[in-house]
Amino acid sequence: xATLLQPKKNGSINPLKSSAPLGAAxxxxxxxxxxxxxxxxxxxxxxxxxxAVRHFRExxxxxxxxxxxxxxxxxGADNLEEALVNLQARMNPKFIGIASTALIETRxxxxxxxxLSIMQRRHELARTAIxxxxxxxxxxxxxxxxxxxxxxxxxxxxxxxxxxQKSLRQINILPGVHQTAADIDQLRDMAAAxxxxxxxxxxxxxxxxxxxxxEFTPITSGGTKLEDIADMGxxxxxxxxxxxxxxxxxxxxxxxxxxxxxxxxxxxxxATDELVALLSRISGVAVPESLKRRRSQxxxxxxxxxxxxxxxxxxxxADPDLTYQLAVFFKSLGAEIVTAVTTTxxxxxxxxxxxxxxxxxxxxxxxxxxxxAQADLLVTHSHGRQAAERLGLPHLRVGFxxxxxxxxxxxxxxGYAGSRDFLYEVGxxxxxxxxxxxxxxxxSAEVPPFKVQEKRDVGQTLAxx
Amino acid sequence: xxEVLRSKTxxxxxxxxxxxxxxxxxxxxxxxCSKPLVPGAAAGGCAFDGAKIALEPIVDVVHLxxxxxxxxxxxxxxxxxxxxxxxxxxxxLTTDLSELDIVMGNxxxxxxxxxxxxxxxxxxxxxxxxxxxxxxMIGDDIEAVCRHAAEKTGxxxxxxxxxxxxxxxxFGNKLAGEALFKHVIGTIEPEYTTPTDVNILGEYNIVGEIxxxxxxxxxxxxxxxxxxxxxxxxxxxxxAHRARVNMMMCSAALINLARQMEERWGIPYxxxxxxxxxxxxxxxxxxxxxxxxxxxxxxxxxxxxxxxxAEEARAWARIEPYREILKGKRVILYTGGVKSWSxxxxxxxxxxxxxxxxxxxxxxxxxxxIKEIMxxxxxxxSVPAREMYARLANDEADILLSGGKTQYVGLxxxxxxxxxxxxxxxAYAGYDGTVALVAELAKSLxxxxxxxxxxxxxxxxxxxxxxxxxxxxxxxGVGEA
Numbered sequence: 001x002a003t004l005l006q007p008k009k010n011g012s013i014n015p016l017k018s019s020a021p022l023g024a025a026x027x028x029x030x031x032x033x034x035x036x037x038x039x040x041x042x043x044x045x046x047x048x049x050x051x052a053v054r055h056f057r058e059x060x061x062x063x064x065x066x067x068x069x070x071x072x073x074x075x076g077a078d079n080l081e082e083a084l085v086n087l088q089a090r091m092n093p094k095f096i097g098i099a100s101t102a103l104i105e106t107r108x109x110x111x112x113x114x115x116l117s118i119m120q121r122r123h124e125l126a127r128t129a130i131x132x133x134x135x136x137x138x139x140x141x142x143x144x145x146x147x148x149x150x151x152x153x154x155x156x157x158x159x160x161x162x163x164x165q166k167s168l169r170q171i172n173i174l175p176g177v178h179q180t181a182a183d184i185d186q187l188r189d190m191a192a193a194x195x196x197x198x199x200x201x202x203x204x205x206x207x208x209x210x211x212x213x214x215e216f217t218p219i220t221s222g223g224t225k226l227e228d229i230a231d232m233g234x235x236x237x238x239x240x241x242x243x244x245x246x247x248x249x250x251x252x253x254x255x256x257x258x259x260x261x262x263x264x265x266x267x268x269x270x271a272t273d274e275l276v277a278l279l280s281r282i283s284g285v286a287v288p289e290s291l292k293r294r295r296s297q298x299x300x301x302x303x304x305x306x307x308x309x310x311x312x313x314x315x316x317x318a319d320p321d322l323t324y325q326l327a328v329f330f331k332s333l334g335a336e337i338v339t340a341v342t343t344t345x346x347x348x349x350x351x352x353x354x355x356x357x358x359x360x361x362x363x364x365x366x367x368x369x370x371x372x373a374q375a376d377l378l379v380t381h382s383h384g385r386q387a388a389e390r391l392g393l394p395h396l397r398v399g400f401x402x403x404x405x406x407x408x409x410x411x412x413x414x415g416y417a418g419s420r421d422f423l424y425e426v427g428x429x430x431x432x433x434x435x436x437x438x439x440x441x442x443x444s445a446e447v448p449p450f451k452v453q454e455k456r457d458v459g460q461t462l463a464x465x
Numbered sequence: 466x467x468e469v470l471r472s473k474t475x476x477x478x479x480x481x482x483x484x485x486x487x488x489x490x491x492x493x494x495x496x497x498c499s500k501p502l503v504p505g506a507a508a509g510g511c512a513f514d515g516a517k518i519a520l521e522p523i524v525d526v527v528h529l530x531x532x533x534x535x536x537x538x539x540x541x542x543x544x545x546x547x548x549x550x551x552x553x554x555x556x557x558l559t560t561d562l563s564e565l566d567i568v569m570g571n572x573x574x575x576x577x578x579x580x581x582x583x584x585x586x587x588x589x590x591x592x593x594x595x596x597x598x599x600x601x602m603i604g605d606d607i608e609a610v611c612r613h614a615a616e617k618t619g620x621x622x623x624x625x626x627x628x629x630x631x632x633x634x635x636f637g638n639k640l641a642g643e644a645l646f647k648h649v650i651g652t653i654e655p656e657y658t659t660p661t662d663v664n665i666l667g668e669y670n671i672v673g674e675i676x677x678x679x680x681x682x683x684x685x686x687x688x689x690x691x692x693x694x695x696x697x698x699x700x701x702x703x704x705a706h707r708a709r710v711n712m713m714m715c716s717a718a719l720i721n722l723a724r725q726m727e728e729r730w731g732i733p734y735x736x737x738x739x740x741x742x743x744x745x746x747x748x749x750x751x752x753x754x755x756x757x758x759x760x761x762x763x764x765x766x767x768x769x770x771x772x773x774x775a776e777e778a779r780a781w782a783r784i785e786p787y788r789e790i791l792k793g794k795r796v797i798l799y800t801g802g803v804k805s806w807s808x809x810x811x812x813x814x815x816x817x818x819x820x821x822x823x824x825x826x827x828x829x830x831x832x833x834x835i836k837e838i839m840x841x842x843x844x845x846x847s848v849p850a851r852e853m854y855a856r857l858a859n860d861e862a863d864i865l866l867s868g869g870k871t872q873y874v875g876l877x878x879x880x881x882x883x884x885x886x887x888x889x890x891x892a893y894a895g896y897d898g899t900v901a902l903v904a905e906l907a908k909s910l911x912x913x914x915x916x917x918x919x920x921x922x923x924x925x926x927x928x929x930x931x932x933x934x935x936x937x938x939x940x941x942g943v944g945e946a
Contacts, residue, residue, distance in 0.1 A: 011561050012558070018535075018539055042510070046508070046511065047539040051543070053872075064504070066507040071630075082505060083504035086506050103598040138567060
């Protein structure tokens with residue numbers, strides 16, 4: 001459907017993408033008792049930390065191996081060892097997730113080898129689960145780092161082999177980087193409605209939902225428990241969300257034999273219907289009344305909102321999966337996606353985005369194209385605020401980072417209920433822009449040409465393999 | 466780059482203007498000033514971060530980061546340095562090096578083209594180019610690229626050698642000062658000069674603080690030739706060498722620049738602060754005195770005193786209503802540098818008690834000042850988050866004043882917290898700023914929310930559920946149970 005454009009440029013103006021190591025760190029933060037460790041100079045951690053703190057409005061236990069000049073020349077293995085030992089002594093985490101950075105990867109370090117020899121020499125580290133994902137800053141973006149980290153956790157911590165010893169009611173859910181705490185809560189509740197216990201990896205709804213503990217803790221509190229990760233082979237099935245989670249789902253299926261399904265989209269009616277049907281098939285339980293009611297509410301919301309979205313020209317800039325999800329949803333209400341800008345070309349989904357073209361670019365590309373296409377609404381993260389200001393357009397904040405709005409972790413846009421609330425949010429933006437008409441509004445008597453709206457893109461399941 | 470950076474580093478570590486450095490033996494000094502970083506126990510930014518903070522407030526130039534997307538991509542658009550005009554500085558430009566660029570060594574070519582593109586697109590008075598770790602490692606010579614680009618385009622291109630691995634944030638500030646001294650200051654003559662031209666160094670116009678300071682100077686007829694770098698234009702900074710006096714706002718950051726400007730152009734400098742009433746007055750007095758010493762009209766001294774008297778009276782009158790709320794309230798001040806003492810005096814003046822003030826990034830001079838103004842100076846170094854949390858949770862203080870990174874330690878202990886570092890949303894400089902700070906403190910401390918959130922939950926009050934008697938008699942509320 002869409003043509004993928006990668007304009008040749010000499011750099012980027014107003015970057016749209018956040019880095020892969022940051023995505024990896026966010027995934028690590030979804031594990032209970034975790035500390036993410038960046039292998040690189042201390043600025044890599046500091047920037048990522050500051051950005052994540054602004055988004056989540058939470059303290060972030062992120063650490064660095066603090067590579068300085070000498071280590072840049074002689075190698076960073078000693079720093080990695082020292083960092084692991086210090087972290088264990090200072091914070092006693094249950095889990096340390098290591099993410100490499102551009103600096104250390106440019107040196108060409110054999111981090112896997114370093115880590116093996118450290119673990120052989122330092123027996124005290126055996127108390128802590130340690131995994132490593134290779135995430136140089138110059139490859140991919142947030143999604144890629146997140147997916148690599150989840151894959152590393154699965155490969156490192158899941159006990160291989162399929163087992164059916166526990167409840168026979170477990171399902172595994174692998175959310176994408178674009179899911180909020182509220183999204184995960186909703187997924188868990190939906191699974192529970194079918195009598196299923198969901199093991200969610202990574203689970204930011206436990207660790208980064210914003211809660212106040214009775215005690216101080218320097219590591220994450222809440223998140224996926226290590227023993228639950230080990231037991232993922234107990235699952236009846238695995239549901240992964242977003243194209244970028246395909247490698248993680250494959251890794252889990254390969255290790256345990258638990259059949260997996262990757263859903264490209266959970267926003268909107270058709271997408272949620274598919275999830276509900278899948279849950280029903282997995283559990284053998286009929287769809288409960290509560291969900292039927294929610295579906296009906298979403299249908300009604302679509303009836304109420306389509307007036308305000310029909311024919312609207314929308315510009316989206318986000319990571320590939322989120323771009324696809326939003327584009328399909330807006331399209332299903334009669335809006336047109338006039339601009340779609342994304343961060344990396346890695347995703348096979350991009351061709352299926354219901355727009356003429358998808359551009360791999362930055363927020364300046366987004367701004368210029370949205371202006372040329374006469375967009376009515378900009379949909380991107382908080383960094384798009386400058387573009388919105390310059391173009392005088394409304395700005396709907398989605399994705400990461402959102403640092404100028406409160407409560408972003410408690411806003412859901414998936415499932416029947418989340419789609420319903422999100423739809424009202426979008427509808428209200430357009431509704432609030434409707435002004436009293438004045439004579440000068442009717443200077444041109446031109447009637448805009450009528451276009452038949454295309455059939456929208458259904459069929460959200462992605463075949464694996 | 467290695468040689469250049471090494472000699473630059475050695476120079477900076479030998480800073481004669483730095484009291485701390487002069488107190489060391491020759492051998493100690495060779496080791497440089499940065500404490501070695503501890504892997505797994507380090508926090509804070511890198512040299513690139515520090516350089517960018519110090520230069521980004523120059524509002525009309527293009528700031529271009531040479532490196533992979535993360536350095537700029539994760540950090541741009543995150544400060545509130547305000548502008549009175551151009552907003553070019555708010556753009557985030559980066560060469561966004563890909564794996565292929567690094568492997569094939571395309572960095573320099575890409576940088577050159579990116580500079581040309583930026584100049585064609587925005588026509589800025591200058592381009593600042595920031596070096597980051599990866600290009601420094603693969604040997605991209607940004608100085609040569611900048612020289613070449615400047616020759617070709619006629620626009621000055623300023624290389625900032627700020628590879629992240631070369632040091633901490635503080636060191637990056639100094640690298641920024643070096644870049645200004647070497648490539649910018651003294652390259653343009655100001656249109657005219659006056660006997661009362663001054664520069665301020667290390668003021669970044671966070672949420673518009675320079676506009677709380679500038680009117681005071683204007684009332685005295687003092688011209689702010691260049692504010693380095695808050696709300697600055699490139700031309701102002703390039704002509705900053707004609708000032709009569711330099712005032713240094715942040716002791717640690719740009720000392721090297723102040724000293725070198727004194728050596729080359731004979732501009733005397735002093736260290737002052739515009740935080741707190743007493744310090745604002747002291748800074749104005751010092752400015753006036755030094756200007757008069759260098760030939761400004763004598764009456765400046767009298768006019769300064771008159772202004773101080775009037776402004777102080779006005780400020781205290783406005784603070785008076787808050788005194789009742791703030792009297793005796795206990796504060797932990799967790800910042801560093803100048804603020805470790807300048808804010809102390811302001812808070813003590815209102816009758817607040819300083820339980821502890823942090824001297825993490827403070828110089829010996831800063832510590833001396835604290836001892837001068839506090840009867841019982843509780844100076845602390847780095848306080849681990851756990852300990853800070855414990856102190857607040859155990860009711861050792863009523864409010865925490867710190868930077869954003871410590872924010873949640875305070876809030877999670879259910880204690881009021883106020884931001885006094887660069888992420889803050891309120892301007893606290895000068896007399897007006899001090900009044901604003903006091904108002905914020907009072908607003909925070911008197912908020913009923915603290916009492917509300919510390920109230921125990923129903924299940925914490927009593928574990929046994931008393932069955933509801935649904936008879937005709939009245940029910941008792943939770944509070945009376």
